[in-house]
Amino acid sequence: MKHSPLMKWFASREGMYYLALAFLLVVLLPLVLEPFRLNMVGKYLTYAFVAIGLVMCWGKAGILSLGQGVFFGLGGYCMAMFLKLEASTPEATAIQSTPGIPDFMDWNQLTELPWFWEPFHSFSFTLLAVIGVPVLLAFVIGIAMFTRRVGGVYFAIITQAIAAVLTILIIGQQGYTGGVNGITDLQTLMGWDIRTDEARNILYFICVGMLFLCLFAARFVQNRKLGRILVAMNAQEMRVRFSGYDVAAFKIFVFCLAAAFAGIGGALFTLLVGFMSPSFIGIVASIEMVIFCALGGRLSILGAVYGALLVNAAKSGFSESFPELWPFAMGALFIGVVLAFPDGLAGLYKSYVMPLENKVFKRNKSEAVPAVSTPAAGTTDGYSPMTETYSPEKS
Amino acid sequence: MFDGYTSSELMSIFAMQGFAGLSLFSVFVLMALGLAIIFGQMGVINMAHGEFMILGAYTTYLTSGFFQSYLPGLFGGYFFIAMILAFLICGALGALVEWLMIRHLYHRPLDTLLATWGLSLIMQQAYRSIFGAREVGVDLPEWMMGAIPVTEMVDLPINGLFVMVIALSVAVGVYLLMYRSGYGKKVRAVVQNRPMAEAVGINSAGIDRATFALGCGIAGIAGAAFTMIGSTGPSSGQAYIVDTFLVVVFGGAQSLIGTIVSAFGISQAQSTMEFFLSGSMAKVLTLLVVIGILMIRPEGLMALKVRR
Numbered sequence: 001m002k003h004s005p006l007m008k009w010f011a012s013r014e015g016m017y018y019l020a021l022a023f024l025l026v027v028l029l030p031l032v033l034e035p036f037r038l039n040m041v042g043k044y045l046t047y048a049f050v051a052i053g054l055v056m057c058w059g060k061a062g063i064l065s066l067g068q069g070v071f072f073g074l075g076g077y078c079m080a081m082f083l084k085l086e087a088s089t090p091e092a093t094a095i096q097s098t099p100g101i102p103d104f105m106d107w108n109q110l111t112e113l114p115w116f117w118e119p120f121h122s123f124s125f126t127l128l129a130v131i132g133v134p135v136l137l138a139f140v141i142g143i144a145m146f147t148r149r150v151g152g153v154y155f156a157i158i159t160q161a162i163a164a165v166l167t168i169l170i171i172g173q174q175g176y177t178g179g180v181n182g183i184t185d186l187q188t189l190m191g192w193d194i195r196t197d198e199a200r201n202i203l204y205f206i207c208v209g210m211l212f213l214c215l216f217a218a219r220f221v222q223n224r225k226l227g228r229i230l231v232a233m234n235a236q237e238m239r240v241r242f243s244g245y246d247v248a249a250f251k252i253f254v255f256c257l258a259a260a261f262a263g264i265g266g267a268l269f270t271l272l273v274g275f276m277s278p279s280f281i282g283i284v285a286s287i288e289m290v291i292f293c294a295l296g297g298r299l300s301i302l303g304a305v306y307g308a309l310l311v312n313a314a315k316s317g318f319s320e321s322f323p324e325l326w327p328f329a330m331g332a333l334f335i336g337v338v339l340a341f342p343d344g345l346a347g348l349y350k351s352y353v354m355p356l357e358n359k360v361f362k363r364n365k366s367e368a369v370p371a372v373s374t375p376a377a378g379t380t381d382g383y384s385p386m387t388e389t390y391s392p393e394k395s
Numbered sequence: 396m397f398d399g400y401t402s403s404e405l406m407s408i409f410a411m412q413g414f415a416g417l418s419l420f421s422v423f424v425l426m427a428l429g430l431a432i433i434f435g436q437m438g439v440i441n442m443a444h445g446e447f448m449i450l451g452a453y454t455t456y457l458t459s460g461f462f463q464s465y466l467p468g469l470f471g472g473y474f475f476i477a478m479i480l481a482f483l484i485c486g487a488l489g490a491l492v493e494w495l496m497i498r499h500l501y502h503r504p505l506d507t508l509l510a511t512w513g514l515s516l517i518m519q520q521a522y523r524s525i526f527g528a529r530e531v532g533v534d535l536p537e538w539m540m541g542a543i544p545v546t547e548m549v550d551l552p553i554n555g556l557f558v559m560v561i562a563l564s565v566a567v568g569v570y571l572l573m574y575r576s577g578y579g580k581k582v583r584a585v586v587q588n589r590p591m592a593e594a595v596g597i598n599s600a601g602i603d604r605a606t607f608a609l610g611c612g613i614a615g616i617a618g619a620a621f622t623m624i625g626s627t628g629p630s631s632g633q634a635y636i637v638d639t640f641l642v643v644v645f646g647g648a649q650s651l652i653g654t655i656v657s658a659f660g661i662s663q664a665q666s667t668m669e670f671f672l673s674g675s676m677a678k679v680l681t682l683l684v685v686i687g688i689l690m691i692r693p694e695g696l697m698a699l700k701v702r703r
């Protein structure tokens with residue numbers, strides 16, 4: 001901590017990985033891709049937020065939530081509500097029977113704005129709600145579940161049911177939520193047109209910036225004692241409890257953290273894509289988010305970003321050329337990731353690329369890196385969980 | 396919400412909706428029994444259970460087509476053949492899946508969940524490629540059509556009654572198998588204490604495979620019964636999977652009676668509320684109540700006390 005720790009960190013192997021990702025997202029992709037494709041990459045990155053949350057929640061702490069789409073959707077809907085209100089000025093909606101309310105409310109014979117839409121006139125409230133609403137819901141679910149020691153498969157099923165409930169509710173309450181079409185036709189953010197290529201580029205970079213903030217937040221958590229306890233909890237919950245830690249509190253914390261990430265991702269999704277609909281938050285969407293995290297390597301926050309990018313890119317690629325093959329590929333991915341390489345891309349990287357890397361590093365004598373990072377607490381479930389693919393250098 | 400109805404009308408509504416709920420109940424029971432056996436026995440969440448059910452439904456569809464073309468004289472009885480075929484085909488596929496996939500994942504229940512979800516995606520797309528995206532229905536044999544009038548306002552459709560009879564007979568059959576047979580005794584021994592069961596010479600891997608196949612086979616029967624009251628599409632199974640899981644968890648994972656009681660409660664609540672509220676709100680309310688109760692009582696209605 002004495003001499004320019006930041007520079008030292010960037011020169012470390014972990015820093016290199018972050019720099020490589022930053023180079024890819026900030027320099028390479030914007031240079032290579034046309035604006036339309038870059039916008040799609042931005043959309044994929046919004047899923048990376050959810051995947052990072054899942055790494056913390058599922059990979060580290062062992063809590064599998066099949067309802068992350070709920071938090072993603074809540075964040076997205078909060079942002080969409082603000083944008084929709086901005087787009088529905090009395091002048092723009094003069095032809096409606098009630099001018100000044102969103103068009104779908106008018107179609108559903110609502111004559112005034114519902115009370116819960118009112119605060120979304122304020123941008124600062126919206127920003128607060130994008131994180132606050134998902135975290136609040138996660139907190140309530142967390143308190144109810146974890147203090148009663150519901151975990152594992154039960155938790156997964158109940159979160160999945162919550163995703164189902166929210167989707168049915170949104171689709172059923174058309175007048176208040178826009179129904180199955182979602183909230184569409186979003187135009188400006190505080191008077192700034194978000195549909196132009198230029199605005200979308202700027203939003204892309206904002207998205208990348210937020211992504212790195214979340215990555216650092218997750219890294220901060222995992223490298224502290226807090227992160228160690230999460231991993232320990234996954235391996236030996238009883239021992240952690242008997243050591244005097246309040247296991248439920250840690251679980252609630254990490255679940256809320258994942259919800260916050262997902263909410264941010266959802267809000268950015270709305271901005272980048274220009275609408276929000278229930279199809280992005282339901283059971284199927286939520287469980288797909290798990291595969292982003294699993295493919296990247298369930299214990300690696302950087303892996304999660306690559307996982308989200310790759311799965312979504314593959315999905316778009318397949319759906320453009322062979323739409324009927326995509327479900328087969330997706331299904332095979334689920335089975336393959338679980339059966340053949342449970343540590344995902346990060347695991348493959350660690351076992352095949354890292355040895356090469358070590359050779360190079362040794363020849364240059366630039367850094368004395370221990371060959372393999374410290375193994376995480378214990379071995380769970382018959383496969384060895386790995387920490388990040390770097391040597392943990394505490395700053 | 397009861398305004399504007401006379402008491403006799405209310406009675407009839409409850410009776411009719413109650414009966415509509417009973418057909419939902421039958422489907423729930425058939426699906427949930429299979430799930431409960433698999434989940435209770437092995438702690439495995441089979442996300443592809445709905446797709447096994449649909450496999451049974453497509454088997455019935457093909458059988459009915461076969462009887463229509465080649466054995467029109469025996470058409471009245473095709474359903475029983477179809478049910479047996481559905482059971483056998485789904486059971487065989489189940490055993491295969493257990494052998495290829497599930498047995499490697501017993502120590503990682505969450506991973507089984509993901510792997511079986513992958514399987515369900517593949518099966519769904521396979522149905523879509525083979526049978527097309529449109530829903531298909533079967534022709535009911537003549538004796539199954541029509542309704543029995545009970546009072547002047549209440550009619551009971553025969554196909555619904557028939558499905559209910561199947562559900563109850565399967566439930567009784569499973570009960571007998573689990574509590575009155577040597578196989579059932581072994582299954583329960585493995586559930587309660589796997590190492591001890593192995594120590595006394597029970598082949599627990601074989602029991603696991605047989606149980607998984609049995610659960611899938613019952614899903615096949617559920618699918619066959621399902622064709623009697625609704626049409627079948629590639630993703631019909633997914634529509635039921637969340638409800639069915641809640642039924643199983645709500646009932647208490649290892650209790651068959653609990654599963655039946657919770658299937659009854661959930662289906663009745665849903666169909667009765669459906670009459671007074673919109674269908675989606677009825678479902679939301681039902682699910683929320685179930686989730687709420689599970690938060691208060693996570694072990695479900697009837698939990699089996701097992702020392703681990």
